[in-house]
Amino acid sequence: MAHVVVVGGGVGGLATAARLAQSGYRVTLLEQRAQLGGRVSELRRDGFRFDTGPTLLMMLDPLEKLFRDLHRRLEDYLQPVLLTPSYRVFYADATRFDSSPCIAHMVREIAHKISPAEVPGYLRLMADLSAMLHEVVPAFVRRNYRSPLDLLGARQIALLVKHRLLANLYRRIRRYASDTRLQMLFTFQTMYLGLSPLEAPWVYGILTYMESGEGVWFPRGGMYQLVRALERVAQEEGVQIRTGERVEQVLVEANRAKGVRLASGEEVRAEVVVLNTDVPTAYAKLLPPTRQQQRRWRNSCSALVFCIGYEGQMPALLHHNVHFCADFERNLREIFVQKIVPEEPSFYTCLSVRTEPSDAPEGCENLYVLVPVPNRSGEDAHAVADEVLEKVLYRLEREAGLQRERVRFVERITPADWEAMGLWQGAAFGLSHDFFQSTCFRPSNRAPFEGVYFVGASTVPGNGIPMVLISAELVQQRICEEVGLPRGKG
Template identity: 35%
Template sequence: MSIIGLRACGGEEELMSPIVVIGAGLGGLAAAVRLAAAGREVTVVEAREVPGGCCGTASVGDYRFDTGPSVLTMPDVLAEVFAAAGEEMADVLPLRRLDPYYRLRYHDGSHLDIVPGEEAMIEQVRRLCGGAEADRYRRFRATIGGLFACEWPSFIDRDMTRLRSLVQPGVLARLAALGGFRRLDRLVRSHLTDARLIKAHTFQSLYVGLSPQRALGVYAVIAHMDTVGGVFFPRHGGMHAIPRAMAAVAERAGARIRYGVRAVEVETGSHGVSAVRLDTGERLAARHAVVACDLPRAHAGLLPAGARDWRLRRPRYSPSCLVLHFGLDRRLAGQAHHTLHFGRGWSSTFSALNAGRPQPDPSLLVTYPGSDAGAAPPGHATLTVLEPTANLSGADGWDGLTSRLEERLLGRLAGLGYGDLTSALRLTVDPPAWARLGHSAGTPFAMDHRFTQTAWFRPAGAARRVPGLHFAGMYTAPGVGVPPVLISGKLAAERILETSR
């Protein structure tokens, strides 16, 4: 809605009421862009010196690393953020589609490339698994497409703040018919028989913090987003180019972003939110506040008592990860942007995570952003390796564990053909480091997505007892991942704008 439209609706006083967004991560910036573009007075406060939050960056010597998500799907969701401010994504953040999206390497030496195009992908499956499995895959692909078409408008791209949003009998019946309420592993196995192909379409459950045996079939939509919708990457500047572009658009739309300042208290009055107090001693008057930071930590002092949400009484956190960023003095010929090396074990690895132990034979996600020319000197490259591991809430202790896991990981990489990386420049991020960066339980993946922490059961996007207090980010619906976090910011902005209509 335009500024003129808001004034015509009698919302001029509300229009001029200031809004403070706490956190310049993707969720906070998505909200700030829309609110500023609608003519609101918006101030974003960010404790770090750069935007991005979880979608961060770090430099060591001549190398620059993306320290957050490496997989970008559903680029139309991101394009909608820029469009809200009247800007084209192609102008401010050009992307390229990866090909392959992933290269999946199995312990038997075989591999499967996840490639664009239905027929091309079916041919990849036929090459690896045979014609009969390729036919089964074609039907399975249609099934997960149906799940996506059903879930996206009804549960993902929709405000789940109210319980009635969850009660959609027709949609729920359709999801049940497609197998959405079966366990993910059983759903996929009912369509596919080759263990390698099953792994290719169930490993994504780790994105929502669950094993394929525990995740619901509705999360097959993540495999659809990855393997059908595609994976993208900024043409310049790596993944951190995303929040930088969003911050620039927000400022052009009129938002003010203040870096290096921390919000310490959301103040309330008789009508709800009244101000946000900063660590500088300043008090920013506000009619609305959007809290887009780690929610359990926010409830430990930033938020008023009335904002408490019963859904956070006993949060169940996702596993964490050990990440090693390498600066290489060479390029890797033929290396895919994303390579997933599956371990020999499967169920046992998830059992270890559930028990709070390191995986005995983990699968590894290797990211090689070879097209990001500015990330390394000419002729050099960066390499990032992620190993899922336990978070701090279930671990018996982390002392000395990182060094042991690093040593094991370096040996595994050498065996996989990456060479001896022991002397390569290295930046290590382990669960204690994630905790120091502000992530509860030492995991950058927030709460897992078991049924009782999904949709309406996830922490609410608005505080029922504190008018004007809204939430965005991984801890609220839709949940974890770049597209869901962007949507959470959009939903927060829409709730605020609704007050003027």
Template identity: 45%
Template sequence: MTTPQRIVIIGAGVGGLATAARLAHLGHQVTIFEQTNQVGGRNRHEQVNDCTFDGGPTLMMMLDPFRKLFTDLGERMEDHLDISLCDPSYRVFFRGHNTIDGTPNVARMLAQIESQISAEEAAKYPKFLGDLAELYHTSIPNFVRTNYTNPFDIISPIQLARVIKHNMLGNLAKRVNRTFRDERLRMLFSFQTMYLGLSPYDAPWVYGTLTYMEYGEGIWYPKGGLPAISDAIAKLAIERGAKIQLNSPVRRINANSIELMSGETIPADIIVSNADLPTTEENLLAKPRRTKFRNSCSAYCLYIDYAGDLPELLHHNVVFGKDYKGNFDSLFNAKELPSDPAFYAAISSKTESSRAPAGHSNLFVLIPVPHLEHPWSESDEDIIKEKVFARLAEISSFDPSKVRAMKQRTPRDWQTELGLHQGAAFGISHDLFQSAFFRPKNQSKSQKNLYYVGASTAPGNGLPMVLISAELLERRLNLASMTRAKSLSNASDRNKLGSSFPPQDWGGQGGVDLNKNLELNEHPTTEVKT
């Protein structure tokens, strides 16, 4: 291949941005068409009065894929992102006014378990963390950073031996429950599967890697919030020649082009969809494919300008209800609203004070709710808000009368504004038969020049996985470099390079203003509902 390829990317989510940066770095002609008015996809900026929020993801974990993207682009992450460790990682509130602060500091974690629960339970923690570390360092390089092509990729003798040795397919909740007797510890070390929109009672043990990310490596915060990551990648892509066209929704994917809602046709040698994969197949293909995917749950999000400090809360907080298992049964089996919902609350202004005015807090609340198989109504919103506000008032000095302004995002909004099928905020489910080899591949079955990147393709949901998704797609495409002296057309040679990930601020939040470099379209974008 001796000429640059014309590459069109649909969607400026983190996966689309990372793919654009990688392929533009090789010298190819890359243009992203994004339907909304900002980059980032779910990882976007939100604003309520003078409070700024992370619109979707709020936890930065597993730094290696971030660093790897930067390295592949000839950059250092530290030159683009100002990150700090959140320690404690979060505060967990149990019914009965009990709290535990999760931390990657083993000594402090042991001291908490011993003082609040028992020395017997504390003694189990080091081995448990060691088992998680082995699981993590086996599964990530061998099962996550892999482009699966046939069943033998996962059932080879070596791979099967790894699966069996670590009991990767065993049930996660059962494994944690066998280790710890105290219900609080069982909850503390299993709820992380909710980052994937998956119940720990349905999750394979391999997803214990999420627990290791928190307790083995910690949770980090980039200055400017998680959307600063999207902004930095966009900046690096543009610096390498990529173009980003906002407010430009796509109507259809054709054989060698895409058609915009404006009627304009854009020719392409390669088309990459960073839109939600089920939505792409059902709504954008000339011949729609309707694969029956199982979706994750959705999320009801509140972005609150709160006039007060809430000293009882940390930056990150997890609040459990009375019935841990019943909460998951309601969400994933009955597809109904939990009677006593668990939720996550964040106040990033505790780490970065400039994200809220003096005397105010930028309170973000995420409540897992069923996707749109459960019809969403305004009465659902009222019921959930009442329960969440009452619970916040129990665990802190929260006073509903101090809510100065509030914006919300419902399952309907996830679907209409960001194109997520059934409003499933975490993409398609990560159950056993939609993971690893069984997860949708990053190359279309129906159109050979159509590829996928993002949360609903391999390896899965979450910022680190989406970055790895872009890395795997670059390998799959196996394009030659147009800019380097030595051709990288051999995938095994290119795999020896690093890969990393950037962030910085743009798009109206301070820092570098990339709007000067974006090719803007005139199409309107939907306002977030308030």
């Protein structure tokens, strides 16, 4: 039986391991940290629980497909709850807007808080984005590219033209919304990819639809339950999971994978190695030299995360909240062009205690704050984390009645921590998604060595839990085609 080693126990590594074991391979997963999940991680302190990475579960389809493909029911492993409203937006002009996947709710909210004249544009936007999502995903996202020519198929060209996929998102949104608050609301989602909405192509409007059309979900017990569900299913499929095992080198002989060497010196022999690590880091540190090492990668932005134990209640805040600064465009230019920590940051807050009361002690709240900042090729956000926190707290005092003396503790995660996790330049969202790092131009899931593959956010199709789960589908398909199915599974 062919032996596959999966390096890294992030969502991508776990899903791939389970899929390949189900296909009949013998699979060993090696994770460097004590805890599985990679960026999907949790922190527990003094009775508080925080998800420290992803907090929004969107586009359930790839997750449901994973469990279907493994002949299981998702609901036996995970209980996702739809949040309505999805989140509250705090604008600098004091408007509070509750965004929801419910059309009736949104129509009312837009008419009352913005203008009735904006309602038809919102309805057209949802219809156009829905059509785009359902055509773009099978044609561009759920596919293994073999060459840039794959983009030039008749169907692909027809879709590029029909949906104007490469038009500028920030400019095109004006055809649907004339109020700047709505323009911000319907474009900021590209920040989930660490990409500026000012520079993003229209195709990334599918993120807006994933959120405003299909809704935001939260697994009962927290985002980390997703990792527990994937770990359980992988183990049931027979995957051997070893944590605390850092891989130092992929062993390659005559251009073919032979296994991996661990930091302990142990060698684990395998015919196939799947790397769930960041791709630039893998080329720089784990694989023999190739031309890929010389490639000048462009990275996404990074994030300052604060996990705050708060003794008291801030009822103005929902489970998810977005706080826009007065000059959003300046904010974006600071992060993505000037690469400096924003003077007046926009940020996101999450209180999972709203849905999961056990996430904080009685009478307390678990306040998670995420501030987009430049990656480590720019200003060092680690050095100014306290100043940024000060600005966030000041704004929350005004918007949510936060009282500083009620802050019990603050835990910080800075770009330096993301870098220590193996993310190049501390880019929390990995490789950027500009045109030449998307679709067939994104690093392939096949390394230039036989038997070496990639899965995860920095290979195809891209960043975010749904895309990483699709990445696991794609790499399984490729391995089964190229390596062949183990005997008895054909």
